[in-house]
Amino acid sequence: MKIRQLQQQFSDTLLYKSEQITTQIKAKKDFTGNELLQVYRNNFVMGITEALSSTYQHTLALVGEEFFNAVARQFILSNPPQENNLMSYGNGFSEHLDGLEQLTNLPYVAEMARFEWLLEQTTNKKLQHSALDLHQLQSIPSDQLEKIAFQAATQVVLFSSRQNIAHLHQMMLRNEVQETDLNQPCFLALKKQPSFTVELISLSETEFLLMEQIMQKKNLGEIAPQSLLPSLPKLLEKDLLCGFK
Amino acid sequence: MKKIDAGAVGIGLRCPHHQTILDNLPELGFLEVHSENYFTPHSQNRFYLEQIANHYPLSFHGIGLSIGSCESVSQTHLHQLKKIIDIFQPALVSDHLSWSSLEGNFFNDLLPVPYTQEALSFFVNNINQIQEYLERQILIENPSSYLEYKQSEMSEPEFINEIVKQTGCGLLLDLNNVYVSANNHQFSTEKYLDIIDHESVQEIHLAGFTEKQVNNASILIDTHSTFVSQAVWDMYQTYMQTHSTDVPTLIEWDLDIPALDVLIAEHNKAINIKNLNVKQQR
Numbered sequence: 001m002k003i004r005q006l007q008q009q010f011s012d013t014l015l016y017k018s019e020q021i022t023t024q025i026k027a028k029k030d031f032t033g034n035e036l037l038q039v040y041r042n043n044f045v046m047g048i049t050e051a052l053s054s055t056y057q058h059t060l061a062l063v064g065e066e067f068f069n070a071v072a073r074q075f076i077l078s079n080p081p082q083e084n085n086l087m088s089y090g091n092g093f094s095e096h097l098d099g100l101e102q103l104t105n106l107p108y109v110a111e112m113a114r115f116e117w118l119l120e121q122t123t124n125k126k127l128q129h130s131a132l133d134l135h136q137l138q139s140i141p142s143d144q145l146e147k148i149a150f151q152a153a154t155q156v157v158l159f160s161s162r163q164n165i166a167h168l169h170q171m172m173l174r175n176e177v178q179e180t181d182l183n184q185p186c187f188l189a190l191k192k193q194p195s196f197t198v199e200l201i202s203l204s205e206t207e208f209l210l211m212e213q214i215m216q217k218k219n220l221g222e223i224a225p226q227s228l229l230p231s232l233p234k235l236l237e238k239d240l241l242c243g244f245k
Numbered sequence: 246m247k248k249i250d251a252g253a254v255g256i257g258l259r260c261p262h263h264q265t266i267l268d269n270l271p272e273l274g275f276l277e278v279h280s281e282n283y284f285t286p287h288s289q290n291r292f293y294l295e296q297i298a299n300h301y302p303l304s305f306h307g308i309g310l311s312i313g314s315c316e317s318v319s320q321t322h323l324h325q326l327k328k329i330i331d332i333f334q335p336a337l338v339s340d341h342l343s344w345s346s347l348e349g350n351f352f353n354d355l356l357p358v359p360y361t362q363e364a365l366s367f368f369v370n371n372i373n374q375i376q377e378y379l380e381r382q383i384l385i386e387n388p389s390s391y392l393e394y395k396q397s398e399m400s401e402p403e404f405i406n407e408i409v410k411q412t413g414c415g416l417l418l419d420l421n422n423v424y425v426s427a428n429n430h431q432f433s434t435e436k437y438l439d440i441i442d443h444e445s446v447q448e449i450h451l452a453g454f455t456e457k458q459v460n461n462a463s464i465l466i467d468t469h470s471t472f473v474s475q476a477v478w479d480m481y482q483t484y485m486q487t488h489s490t491d492v493p494t495l496i497e498w499d500l501d502i503p504a505l506d507v508l509i510a511e512h513n514k515a516i517n518i519k520n521l522n523v524k525q526q527r
Contacts, residue, residue: 001396003363004315010356011347024359026393030462036392039457039466043354051353081351084309084322085281087288126287196289 146221155192246334247302313344359394389467402440415447470500
């Protein structure tokens, strides 16, 4: 058998699609070919589950290890990593959770996963140390202001949810989870700190919408509706903007 | 580039020890990192490595090149590896005698190859391509394996010797892997080591395995989750006595990672064995 076909069959067995490869395995006294292949199947799923558990620690805590491992297994087999680097694996896990019938009444689980993914992405963002020059900003003639496009700090990522994930996250961090109504929206700016922690900055809905459009590189004249613009000082105060053009 | 001293013993650098190592700067011959964990430029891992690299020689050990695949090596992966090599100038760069990806899927494991002429030609092409791109020699590590293919045409050490001969790469001899595979496939570790071309050995790995029971029979799994076994220490001692080599030795521990002191104790044990060998030679 050519090596391409052999590796194709091996891939298929790792993904539980076929057991054809077993005919190529040397017989052993104590183990069938399938039992030996199971060692590799287990290594594949367990190694990647470990990477997911590390990214989605709070999601795991919400659903318990047994459920998490079962769901991770489904996710891994249907979305095997596409890069030889697990540090970048796990995007889309929240959508997978969102599609599970068992979690229909627990929408905060998928939302926590989406939050944790963004949290991890934020820690890998470039830290920008430059601050916005307020004097330069004040010197711009008022008729030129609408042409200005603010720049969001590179270490900032936005997160919004219909569930109050910020509150749930805080409760879990403090190990003080209490019955609470999570059906309240939350709008957050996640900001990486030099210590590699992430500061969660609570925003109002208008501040969030304005920040979102600034991150789309819109200039002030393009911001819609214009009623969002009075929130600008708040974004400057929270140090979410680092410059303008 | 900080050179690794002759006969140095190092440990695998793992995230839980980053800060402790920087705080205490323990006496270690070198540190080996899993290259892929340091690809992301603004990550915390990179932040630590930038500081740690000022104090220790480094070795980059990869699991992602998938050298035994029947496909060319991923150019993206190779590019990322080259980037960190250019930045950190490690003394050694290594990967495995295995494959791990096919048609865009990555299996995060060191999968076995059949030891055939066809597989050999894929290895040789891929290693040549990697060494050319990186503009340096790489080392290839012998794997642990849990199965053998019917179609293999040569033994693993013969296959390795042929790769070394055709590519000029070095061998990273993992004695724990030899022990694990020898137990799983019932071959003699002595015979395996007799065949290996020892001139090509440029690093030795020592790690711990786990014994798993299936159907009242046992299989050894290369978990790197525990102490180096006495059997592997004995192999190491015999190897050092037989070959009087001064290639670097590494203690690997990747799962259930213990306190740094535990790893340093294993590191010191390797040094004692090396020193014992030097005394006996005098």
